[in-house]
Amino acid sequence: MYGSAQARSPMQLRELVDKYLSLAGSFGREVPLEKFGLDRAETERLFSTFDEDYHISRYFHFSCDAGTSYSINGFPQTHVSLDDSIREVF
Numbered sequence: 001m002y003g004s005a006q007a008r009s010p011m012q013l014r015e016l017v018d019k020y021l022s023l024a025g026s027f028g029r030e031v032p033l034e035k036f037g038l039d040r041a042e043t044e045r046l047f048s049t050f051d052e053d054y055h056i057s058r059y060f061h062f063s064c065d066a067g068t069s070y071s072i073n074g075f076p077q078t079h080v081s082l083d084d085s086i087r088e089v090f
Helices: 003-008 013-024 040-052 084-089
Strands: 060-063 070-072 075-077 079-082
Touching: 013 040, 013 079, 013 084, 040 060, 040 070, 060 075
Parallel strands: none
Antiparallel strands: 060 079, 070 075
16 A cells, blocks of 8 residues: 555555556546546545545546536546556555
8 A cells, every 4th residue: 555545545546547547548548537436425535535645646637627527625527637657656
């Protein structure tokens, strides 16, 4: 485990990255947050938790486009993309 975000998260970082890759096909592509298959509260908690950890959040890029909006640390977000360098955290 890495950092406090891992300890509080319902999904481990590696699991999230694997899920992201299965949805996106490759790093750097936006994926709707709703595609992760979590309910609203879990989605907001999971992504907010990782967003709060400096060592992890720098690899996450949120955007607010068309689609279901979630509150990630108080900001409306619909999509996320991940940098391939997030693998350095494992």
